[in-house]
Structure formats: C-alpha cells, structure tokens
Amino acid sequence: MTVPSPALARPAPSPTALAPVLAAVVGIALFTLMDALMKRASLAGGVWPALFARSVAGALVLAPVWRLRGGRWPAGPVLRLHVLRGLLASGMASSFFYGVVIIPLAEGIAISFIAPLIALGLAALVLGEQVRRAAVGAALIGLAGVLVIAWGRLGEPAPRPHAAWGIASILLSAVLYAWNLIIQRQQAQVASPLEVALSQNVMIALVLGLAAPLVAAGSAVLAGDPPGTVEVTLAAMLVPVAGAWPDILGAALLSSTSLMLLSWAYARAEAQRLVPVEYTAFLWSALMGWLWFAEPVTGWTLAGLALILGGVWLGTRRAAPAADRAAALPP
Numbered sequence: 001m002t003v004p005s006p007a008l009a010r011p012a013p014s015p016t017a018l019a020p021v022l023a024a025v026v027g028i029a030l031f032t033l034m035d036a037l038m039k040r041a042s043l044a045g046g047v048w049p050a051l052f053a054r055s056v057a058g059a060l061v062l063a064p065v066w067r068l069r070g071g072r073w074p075a076g077p078v079l080r081l082h083v084l085r086g087l088l089a090s091g092m093a094s095s096f097f098y099g100v101v102i103i104p105l106a107e108g109i110a111i112s113f114i115a116p117l118i119a120l121g122l123a124a125l126v127l128g129e130q131v132r133r134a135a136v137g138a139a140l141i142g143l144a145g146v147l148v149i150a151w152g153r154l155g156e157p158a159p160r161p162h163a164a165w166g167i168a169s170i171l172l173s174a175v176l177y178a179w180n181l182i183i184q185r186q187q188a189q190v191a192s193p194l195e196v197a198l199s200q201n202v203m204i205a206l207v208l209g210l211a212a213p214l215v216a217a218g219s220a221v222l223a224g225d226p227p228g229t230v231e232v233t234l235a236a237m238l239v240p241v242a243g244a245w246p247d248i249l250g251a252a253l254l255s256s257t258s259l260m261l262l263s264w265a266y267a268r269a270e271a272q273r274l275v276p277v278e279y280t281a282f283l284w285s286a287l288m289g290w291l292w293f294a295e296p297v298t299g300w301t302l303a304g305l306a307l308i309l310g311g312v313w314l315g316t317r318r319a320a321p322a323a324d325r326a327a328a329l330p331p
Contacts, residue, residue: 020269024277027261032109032284034254036292037247039100045241047097048215050248052208053240057252058201066198074191074199081187082196086203088180093204096173102166104295107149109285110305111170116275116312117142118178138315145307146171152300181275188267193260200259201252212237279309 041050074082100108120135150167153160160166187196216233240248265274282305289295 020265021273021277023261023265024269024274025280027258027265028277028281029284030254030258030261032281032288034251034258035097035100035109035285036105036288037251037254038097039105040292041240041244041247041251042097042101044244044247046236047094047101048208048212048237049240050244050251051093051097052205052212052238053245053248054252054255055201055205055208057249058256059198059205061252062194062198062201062256066194069194071192071195071198074195078187078190081183081190082199083203085180085183085187086200087207088176088183089200090204090207092173092176092180094208095169095176099166099169099173102160102162103153103170104297104301105289105293106282106286106295106297107153107301108166108170109281110301110308111146111149111167112174112177113279113282113305113308113312114142114146114171115174115178115181116278117308117315118175119181120315122178122182135315138311138313140311141314142308142311145304145309145311147304148307149301149304152298152304184262185266185270188263191263193263193267196263197256197259201256209238279312 038050038054041054044050073079096108096112099111117135117139121139124130146167150164153163153167191199212234213230216230216237219233262274286297290297
C-alpha cells in the first residue's frame with residue numbers, strides 16, 4: 001500500500017464513507033473474540049454441542065427482536081440465499097472450530113486467509129469470470145504460505161496429535177468461507193442485518209440438530225456399541241457441559257452482533273473495500289491465543305502469513321486502467 005504525497009493526497013473521506021469500514025473492523029474483532037470463546041467451550045465439551053447451543057441461543061435472542069421490528073417471512077429468492085449461506089456457515093464453522101481445537105488459534109486464522117484466493121477460482125467456476133495470470137500466481141503463493149505453516153507445525157520434534165487433520169479442517173473451512181464471500185454481499189443487499197444474523201443462527205441450529213441423530217447412530221454402528229449408546233451420544237452432542245455455558249452465551253451474543261455489523265457494512269460498501277479488513281483478525285487471534293491458551297506465534301506462522309497476504313494482494317489488486325497508466329508515464 002503506497003502513501004500519496006501531500007501534494008497529491010485526496011480529500012479525507014467523509015464519516016459516511018468510513019462508517020462501513022469501521023463497522024467491519026469492530027465486527028471482525030468481535031468475531032475473533034467469539035472464536036476464542038468457542039475454542040474454550042469446545043475444549044471443555046466438544047465442538048458440536050458448543051456450536052449447536054450457540055446457534056440456538058442466538059436464534060432465541062434475535063427472533064423476538066426481529067418479530068417486534070416488523071420482521072416477515074422472506075420471499076423465495078431471499079430465503080434461498082439464507083438457506084445457502086446457512087448451509088455453508090454450518091460446515092464452515094464446524095470445520096473451523098474442529099481445526100482450532102487442535103492447532104493454535106492464530107495459525108488457524110492465518111490459514112483461513114487463503115479464502116479470498118479460493119474465491120477467485122470459485123468466481124471463475126460459478127460466475128464465469130476469466131482467470132487472470134496474476135490470480136494463478138497468487139493462488140500458488142498463497143498455497144506456499146499454507147505449506148510453510150504446515151511444515152512448521154508438522155515438523156516440530158513433538159507435533160500436536162492430529163495436527164494434520166486440524167490443518168486440513170481449516171482448509172475445508174476456508175473453501176466454504178470463500179463460497180460464502182461470493183454470496184455475502186448479495187444477501188446483505190436484500191435483507192436487514194437482523195434478518196441475516198437470525199437466519200444464520202437458525203440454519204446452523206437446524207443443520208446440526210437434524211444431523212445429530214444420524215451422526216450418533218452412525219458412530220454407534222461403526223463402533224459396534226451396545227443398544228442405548230445412541231441416546232447417550234446424542235445427548236452429549238446437543239447438550240454442552242455446564243462449565244461451557246458462559247462462554248457459549250458470550251459467543252452467541254458476540255456472533256450475532258458481529259454478523260449484524262458485517263451485514264450492515266457489506267450493504268453499504270463494495271466487498272473489495274471490506275475484505276482486507278478480515279486480516280486484522282490475525283492480530284486479535286494472536287493476542288487471544290497468547291492470553292488464554294499460552295499459544296506463541298512462531299516464525300513459521302509469520303512467514304506463511306506473509307506469503308498468504310502477498311498472494312492475496314497480488315490476486316485481488318486491480319490493474320490500472322489504460323488512461324491511468326498512460327498518465328503515470330514520464331513525459
């Protein structure tokens with residue numbers, strides 16, 4: 001990012017122009033704090049019950065507010081967006097929290113930053129956009145960054161158990177998040193921030209609640225467990241341990257507030273202005289990981305993060321228009 005000289009500096013943006021960016025900054029900070037609370041709750045009693053309970057709590061708090069503010073059942077096209085993003089969020093959140101239970105929070109956040117590069121490829125597949133040569137190079141640089149972080153984690157003298165699965169889970173979450181980025185602005189333009197937050201909580205609760213009996217039954221069959229085990233497993237999947245409730249309720253409040261802030265921001269500014277704000281999450285995650293989980297930020301993580309951010313910059317920057325390039329040439 002270049003800083004213009006005083007003689008060429010543009011007038012300062014108006015508060016209205018800055019408001020969406022500031023809202024996104026606060027939203028990302030709250031989301032990262034929520035990630036830390038969810039990691040602690042998941043360590044205490046499992047990812048599935050923590051995420052299910054958080055979504056149910058968020059829906060129960062938001063539904064009456066939405067109704068009192070005149071909320072109505074969304075039209076068909078809007079409902080389809082809510083369902084699609086809710087399905088993506090269910091897989092995205094589950095795989096992310098599973099990953100950060102295994103590897104440090106800052107590493108998980110850093111690996112997830114590859115999502116904008118994946119979004120470039122998805123835009124070509126879903127939207128028919130032409131893939132630029134710079135985008136291919138950016139994806140390779142970003143992949144190199146992920147490999148550096150993985151090398152540092154897996155190459156330790158005593159790597160954490162299942163670290164490879166944690167990294168793979170974060171990468172799956174990043175793919176789903178990339179798809180989420182494509183539809184996020186569409187959803188924000190047709191629904192209120194309150195409706196967006198409510199729909200996501202409801203969808204995650206529905207997906208996890210409906211899938212839990214199938215997962216519990218499948219686990220019992222594969223393990224050859226005796227009758228009655230399914231009910232015990234199902235209860236454990238849907239009811240968090242008592243000590244996790246404060247973190248879960250705090251995460252529900254933070255998640256809903258963050259979703260509304262980000263939806264408000266994306267309805268008022270282009271995604272290209274707001275996506276870079278996502279990278280402030282690394283600073284918050286490093287701080288939370290250090291304070292709450294005694295997780296140091298290694299040199300491998302910083303080196304991988306630098307490569308990923310370099311790839312994102314290369315892949316998402318716009319080529320200057322021909323007239324601007326001509327004007328920039330020396331006489």
